[in-house]
Amino acid sequence: MPTRTLTPGTDVLDRALVVDPGQRVPGRASGFPLRREGPAKLTGAAKYTDDLVFPGAWFGTTIRSSEARATLRAIELDPDVDWSKVVVATAADIPGENIVSSIKDDQPLLVPIGGEIRHVAEPVALLAAPDRETLRRLRGRIRLVTEPLEPVFDPELSDHVFAEYDVKHGDPSAAFAEADLVLEGEYRVGHQEQLYIENNAMIAVPGEDGGIVIHGSMQCPYYVHNALKRALQLTSVQARVIQEETGGGFGGKEEFPSVLALHASLLALKAKRPVRMIYERHEDIVATTKRHPAVVRHRTGFAKDGTLVAQDIEVVMDGGAYCTLTPVVLSRGVLHAGGPYRCPNVRLRGRATRTNTAPNGAFRGFGAPQTEFAAEMQMNRAAELLGISPAEIRRRNVYVLGDTTPTGQLLRESVAGEEVLELALGASLFERVRERTRREAAQRTGSGTIPTGPLRTGNERRATGIGLALAWHGAGFTGSGEVHLASVASVELAAEGRIRVLTANTEMGQGTKTVFPQMVATELGVPVDWVEYAPQDTAEVLDSGPTVASRTVMVVGKLVILAARRLKETIEGRSNGVPFHEAFRDDAREHGATRIDQKFEPYPGVVFDDATYMGDAYPAYGWAAAVATVEVDLDTCEVQVVDVIAVDDVGKVIHPILCEGQVEGGTLQAVGYATIEEMKLDKGRYLNDRLATYLIPTALDAPHIRSILVEAPYSGSPHGAKGVGELPMDVGAPAVVAAIHDATGVWIHDLPATPEKILAARHGERAPAAVGPGKAA
Amino acid sequence: MSAYRFLVNGAPAEVEAPGMRRLLDVLREDLGLTGTKEGCGEGECGACSVLVDGQVVDSCLVPICQVEGRIVRTVEGLSLAARERGSLDTLQEAFLDHGAAQCGICTPGMLMAARAYLDAGGAADDGAIREAIAGNLCRCTGYTKIVDAIAAVAKPLD
Amino acid sequence: MPAEPPIDTPKHLFEAYELLASGPTRPIAGGTDVMVAITGELGPIPERMLDLSRIEELRGISLEADGLVLGARTTYTEIRRSALCREHLPALVEAAGTIGAAQIQNRGTLGGNIANASPAGDTLPILLAADARILVGGQRGEREIKALDYFVAYRKTALEPDELILHVRFPLPGGRQLRFRKVGTRRAQAISKVVVALGWQDGPRGWSDVRVALGSVAATPIRAAGTEAVLEGARPTPEVADRAAETLAGELQPIDDVRSTADYRRAVSARVLHRLLRDAGGW
Structure with missing residues (x-):
């Protein structure tokens, strides 16, 4: 059973609002609603897309390129096949624009004849058949005629730039000249697969009005809705999108579902019957978006006492073949690249380019895990060189109230970097454990420490190490994103007396269906079971924005609360002050339905200039610290992450069990990112494109995760919440890599920190050396 | 095509199917028991776990010809007795209480692996529980709450 | 949904031998490797299958004068639970415990590991280190192959297409x-x-x-x-x-x-x- 034994000792801890462990029985959701769709999921009654039956439905599949870059000359159908029994769709069948609607209009649904194939899994044609046996037989009888073109795989060599940012604050060059230590570092991270356990799945059903109804697995029904309208020339009514039970997303079902929904729709329109497109795992890995690989270069100036004086950071991200959400991913990456630290002189540069690999896109953390890994590596290495502890160097630099960020944002409230840091240090006994691990390391004469005998083992088989990382994560959309979205969420008292919450925000495991009714029930003063959550069906709910960026509770939750308050006022006003819970049934009988639509209003005082990239990049930030303990097998360099203490400031904990669930799950994804998860590529093709070769942690690989939740509320939300989903993803990897260093003495600059890399490093490949002290090189 | 007879969740079933049809497809498509999920089709994720003669197996790796005369148990049969009373069995209840199900797609398979462990007399031992569910990938929970939920209904450690 | 090639389920070895002799046939026991092949993603789909699950001659673990004998259909779970294996071949028990997880150990067999002959097959180095002998049979008769002679080249073995693996004998010299x-x-x-x-x-x-x-x-x-x-x-x-x-x-x-x-x-x-x-x- 997880227990929380905290003994706040310092002033900082006295100020921290740690969620009271006594608030609940450990491990049980006492006093909080149970997961609403939980019983259906636990009995097998919940219907995911592939569980739905549509009589007469055909099965669809995608014919893909096998070349990284080529011109498509022709699509040849084998003349020996009777193609009248099936349906083949190509770009020529698209009624509207051949564009998957996203930030830029660069991605086609299907490559047209004469068009350019840009990655090895690019969709070129679609095939539907009445049964899967026919589909399997015929898919190999469609041949693509192509002319190869020279592909580009290195993002640093690509001349096609999707996005670029340059943020400058103070005078870095002057500051470097004054610095006592100038530390350079280059860090690389690779593709990470979201690996939701339910593959992407869509069923398109043609309607009598010439329209399409989509049933599918997705995060953002209105993204799909917009894409359908544009490519298929449908009205808002003709295009209808229904989210079915969704088996995980993590960003992987943010933008990609539009592609699959369009493909299924195209086939359904041509076949004039429902078409199912359910990816198998191999196709899902090959064709869908991944976390962006990145190269991050740091040049950092420190004073002797560890105070940061200058940062010069360059971020290069690999966007893959199409733009997707790359500019926003890069933007978040760049804005978080300095880490949660005050620095008077900063230059942040970022560039994302096109390569001939499958497009990259959204994944929990959205650019920040890549750059914050680099920032934390740099901080930990500097602490080592300066001879101060990783805890102390962070104490000296972490943002506090009143500090200013590189975009000129004054941190006016809800700053909890110190609190999460001290709680993590205290709960993990960081300094004491580290003293022991350092003593053990100094005495060790084991494997790999014998210069003349790299194949020898030593007395000790295993080494323990402990590592620390700290991060910030901007809450909600970057910059003016929310203003442009202009979300609307509704609370309705229906004519028959039902209370309904209507939003487009989806349940994919994180708990939307549980917390929205909980928040509304609290406002209305009714039992939570009285509040329904309307289905995520574009025919029923308005566009409350996508279910991404940890914005659901913070941004849409606010709209829902405000709508509930207005509904309560309205009903109680009409009933002359009879409380809502007594009045609403009579009111509905008398007045019929009352629906309150609540529109997003900009957070007061939050201003960001998209042109200059200056101002308030986020309305508030969440703060996270992690301490990881690892055991490294000194013979094989296998790493077991034993424990992670995860401390996360989420503003306000709406539901402790669900909130912890986010922290624990995000922490394990970060541990996988740190240790074993990596797509390997050869000429633009993923080599480990199956579940037998792309490995994620099992229960035996997972550390014991202890989650400590902190509340530093944000005043812009009625509830104070700032979001939780992405926070743990930012700190896990640098904490694990720091712990590996503590155990083995080597810094691994490139994720994942595999045994192969650790062994190579221990055999003498040194980390890039520090420049300085004194002059920069 | 041949006829295969076996018990599913206590009731006799007979299907006409090619002998190499996967048990997974027979359950989901021929019998309409869609609680059992497909995650990878190659025995890596465990989402399709069911019990055959009490042993947990990946139903994507079992041809139906090998199920002739056997006893199959799926998530739909986990709480047959309890469901008649309109509730969950103790293991499902523990998953719900502890927050052990998030997106839910691994949950049916995870429950079956846990059921096999508990039926074999498994105790509230963290390491042994983790080994028992190591063939079931979960991407949402970090496994902590799943292990807690199983431990809560397992027999106490001696 | 993967392919569904025709399959026969004989009850006796001689029937299996007949089927094997009549043309290209892929045997299936626990299916943990073969069932992945029918997706067709990793190579050609087998044309015809032979189900070994009813052939009792391929089962059982026994201690005999010249060693411990394990039937080809012995699963990894059976190896892990076998008192004889624990006593006489603890290294094999340990190896069986590292394969897959419960679902795979309940279905995967020693014979399948040998027939599949992956260079990464976890039990195979044990066979080599223990000087195990593999008994194979077919219509042309039975023969014993030394583990050392069995692995010929990448996924090529000394097993002929018309032969089945029957059992594996691990000699148990004292000490x-x-x-x-x-x-x-x-x-x-x-x-x-x-x-x-x-x-x-x-x-x-x-x-x-x-x-x-x-x-x-x-x-x-x-x-x-x-x-x-x-x-x-x-x-x-x-x-x-x-x-x-x-x-x-x-x-x-x-x-x-x-x-x-x-x-x-x-x-x-x-x-x-x-x-x-x-x-x-x-x-």
Whole structure:
């Protein structure tokens, strides 16, 4: 059973609002609603897309390129096949624009004849058949005629730039000249697969009005809705999108579902019957978006006492073949690249380019895990060189109230970097454990420490190490994103007396269906079971924005609360002050339905200039610290992450069990990112494109995760919440890599920190050396 | 095509199917028991776990010809007795209480692996529980709450 | 949904032999490898299948005069639970516990591991280190193949297309020691990067019949002859262990692949052997 034994000792801890462990029985959701769709999921009654039956439905599949870059000359159908029994769709069948609607209009649904194939899994044609046996037989009888073109795989060599940012604050060059230590570092991270356990799945059903109804697995029904309208020339009514039970997303079902929904729709329109497109795992890995690989270069100036004086950071991200959400991913990456630290002189540069690999896109953390890994590596290495502890160097630099960020944002409230840091240090006994691990390391004469005998083992088989990382994560959309979205969420008292919450925000495991009714029930003063959550069906709910960026509770939750308050006022006003819970049934009988639509209003005082990239990049930030303990097998360099203490400031904990669930799950994804998860590529093709070769942690690989939740509320939300989903993803990897260093003495600059890399490093490949002290090189 | 007879969740079933049809497809498509999920089709994720003669197996790796005369148990049969009373069995209840199900797609398979462990007399031992569910990938929970939920209904450690 | 090739389910060996002799036929026992093949993503789909699940002659674990005999259909779970295996072949029990997880161990069989003959097959180095003998049969009769002679080339074996693996015999000379270590990417459900099995007989003049067998470092499971020569007649002292580790690193020619690197496999094979020798020597 997880227990929380905290003994706040310092002033900082006295100020921290740690969620009271006594608030609940450990491990049980006492006093909080149970997961609403939980019983259906636990009995097998919940219907995911592939569980739905549509009589007469055909099965669809995608014919893909096998070349990284080529011109498509022709699509040849084998003349020996009777193609009248099936349906083949190509770009020529698209009624509207051949564009998957996203930030830029660069991605086609299907490559047209004469068009350019840009990655090895690019969709070129679609095939539907009445049964899967026919589909399997015929898919190999469609041949693509192509002319190869020279592909580009290195993002640093690509001349096609999707996005670029340059943020400058103070005078870095002057500051470097004054610095006592100038530390350079280059860090690389690779593709990470979201690996939701339910593959992407869509069923398109043609309607009598010439329209399409989509049933599918997705995060953002209105993204799909917009894409359908544009490519298929449908009205808002003709295009209808229904989210079915969704088996995980993590960003992987943010933008990609539009592609699959369009493909299924195209086939359904041509076949004039429902078409199912359910990816198998191999196709899902090959064709869908991944976390962006990145190269991050740091040049950092420190004073002797560890105070940061200058940062010069360059971020290069690999966007893959199409733009997707790359500019926003890069933007978040760049804005978080300095880490949660005050620095008077900063230059942040970022560039994302096109390569001939499958497009990259959204994944929990959205650019920040890549750059914050680099920032934390740099901080930990500097602490080592300066001879101060990783805890102390962070104490000296972490943002506090009143500090200013590189975009000129004054941190006016809800700053909890110190609190999460001290709680993590205290709960993990960081300094004491580290003293022991350092003593053990100094005495060790084991494997790999014998210069003349790299194949020898030593007395000790295993080494323990402990590592620390700290991060910030901007809450909600970057910059003016929310203003442009202009979300609307509704609370309705229906004519028959039902209370309904209507939003487009989806349940994919994180708990939307549980917390929205909980928040509304609290406002209305009714039992939570009285509040329904309307289905995520574009025919029923308005566009409350996508279910991404940890914005659901913070941004849409606010709209829902405000709508509930207005509904309560309205009903109680009409009933002359009879409380809502007594009045609403009579009111509905008398007045019929009352629906309150609540529109997003900009957070007061939050201003960001998209042109200059200056101002308030986020309305508030969440703060996270992690301490990881690892055991490294000194013979094989296998790493077991034993424990992670995860401390996360989420503003306000709406539901402790669900909130912890986010922290624990995000922490394990970060541990996988740190240790074993990596797509390997050869000429633009993923080599480990199956579940037998792309490995994620099992229960035996997972550390014991202890989650400590902190509340530093944000005043812009009625509830104070700032979001939780992405926070743990930012700190896990640098904490694990720091712990590996503590155990083995080597810094691994490139994720994942595999045994192969650790062994190579221990055999003498040194980390890039520090420049300085004194002059920069 | 041949006829295969076996018990599913206590009731006799007979299907006409090619002998190499996967048990997974027979359950989901021929019998309409869609609680059992497909995650990878190659025995890596465990989402399709069911019990055959009490042993947990990946139903994507079992041809139906090998199920002739056997006893199959799926998530739909986990709480047959309890469901008649309109509730969950103790293991499902523990998953719900502890927050052990998030997106839910691994949950049916995870429950079956846990059921096999508990039926074999498994105790509230963290390491042994983790080994028992190591063939079931979960991407949402970090496994902590799943292990807690199983431990809560397992027999106490001696 | 994968392909569904025709399948026969004989109850007796002679029927299985007939089917095998009548044309290309792919046997299936636990299906943990074969069922992945019917997706067609990893190679051609078998034309015809032969279900071994009703053939009782392929089952059972028994202690006989010339060793421990395991039927080809013995599952990894049965090996882990078998009192005979625990007593006489603890290294095999250990290996069985590293394969997949419960679902795979409940279905996967020793015979299947041998028939599939993956260079990464986790039990295969144990067969080599234990001088196991594989009994195979068909309409043309039965014959015994030494484990050493069985693995011919990458996924090519001495088994003829019309033959079945019937059982595996592990000789149990008194005082024979076997050790096993697998290195994988994660702690369950992982194909190995390196597997090492070490076998020896302790005697007054040092070690004899030393076997150093490895998986995942060559196109087949292999024995390291040069390293065995270093250890033959020696004792596991620090000097001998150093020499054996260096010899092993020198004679292995592993490759880079999706799971690991040649350098890692070479160094870690040597270190794991060094560790096993250190443990055996008690220093």
